[in-house]
Amino acid sequence: MTASATTRQFESGSAGALLRHWRDLRGKSQLDLALDAGVSQKHISFVESGRSQPSRQMVVDLAEALEVPLRERNAILLAAGYAPHYSDAALDAPSLSRISKALQRMLKQNEPFPAVVMDRYWNVMLANDAAPLFFGCFINLAAWPAPRNLLHLTFDPSGLRPFVVDWRATSRMLLARVYREALGHVIDPGTRQLLEELGQYPDVDIRRRALDTDASSPMIPLTFTKDGVSLSYFSLITTVGTPLTITAQELRLECMIPADDETERIHAEFVARHARERNSGTDGRSRPRP
Structure with missing residues (x-):
């Protein structure tokens, strides 16, 4: 189903139609879902056809059995005439203070290597001190207003792209990650829009069949090069286990870990040298975009 069709269905569909969409x-067959949710196949058939109005608990149970993301579960509840069940509080809300503090600790623990917290569309919400220092070695971050999108930052020819080794393979790997890590394993309208925006950059093919990557490697490094120095990293990704809020479910903590001993050895010196050059105005980086 296309993104536009999915959007229309969520805007105007009944609860039964939305549940059928996710099934x-x-x-899954109706029988599969009935066994997973502990209800009768006949009842599911009646709900999907609109002949029966599901209770609030049934909507929650069926959505759980279908592994529907929390934001979309709220949409199904609204379509069924019920108030949303899952909070969409901001990360700095008191109710999320424990999660926020835990993320801040994890960001700090990854120093001196970059780490960021992103939402489901790769927008950076939090970062440790090392992240802007590292990315600032390559580009002028002042030209990129917050919230910065890590994929746009990487794909834009005026961003990190000129410094990425083997760009063609790396871009395919990153796009494959977008498909693989899409929340609920579904390309929702927001993710589709992000892919389409990335596809506007030169020499970027967002078609899924064009994104075959080498699955034999336990990790796919992201290597940057500047002034004859190459640094290789891989990502360690952390998500919130058993999230109870939309915000928590959509968060992803990404830590950049050195992929080899040489990168671990020279990382700090590389960042410090470019910080000195940046402060003295001799780094030669691109100036802010108009």
Whole structure:
């Protein structure tokens, strides 16, 4: 189903139609879903056809069995005539203070290597001190207003792209990650829009069949080069286990870890040298975009 069709369905569909949509996405029969949710197949059939109005608890149970993301579960509840069940509080809200503090600790613990917290669309929400210092070695971050999108920052020819080794393979790897890590394993309208925006950059093919990557490697490094120095990293990704809020479910903590001993050895010196050059105005980086 296309992104536009999915959007229309979520704007105007009944609860039964939305549940049927997710059941189709998961490749489950009504019997499969009935067994997983502990209800009768007949009842599911009646709900999907609109002949029966599901209770609030049934909507929650069916959505849980279908592994529907929390934001979309709220949409199904609204379509069924019920108030949203899952909070969408901001990360700095008191109710999320424990998660926020835990993320801040993890960001700090990854120093001196970069680490960021992103939402489901790769927008950076939090970062440790090392992240802007490292990325600032390559580009003028002042030209990129917050919230910065890590994929746009990487794909834009005026961003990190000129410094990425083997750009063609790396871009395919990153796009494959977008598909693989899409929340609920579904390309929702927001993710589709992000992919389409990335596809506007030169020499970027967002078609899924064009993104085959080498699955034999336990990790895919991201290597940067500047002034004859190459630094290789891989990502360690952390998500919130059993999230109870939309915000928590959509968070992703990404830590850049040195992929080899040489990168670990020279990382700090590389960052410090370019910080000195930046402060003295001799780094030669691109000036802010108009």
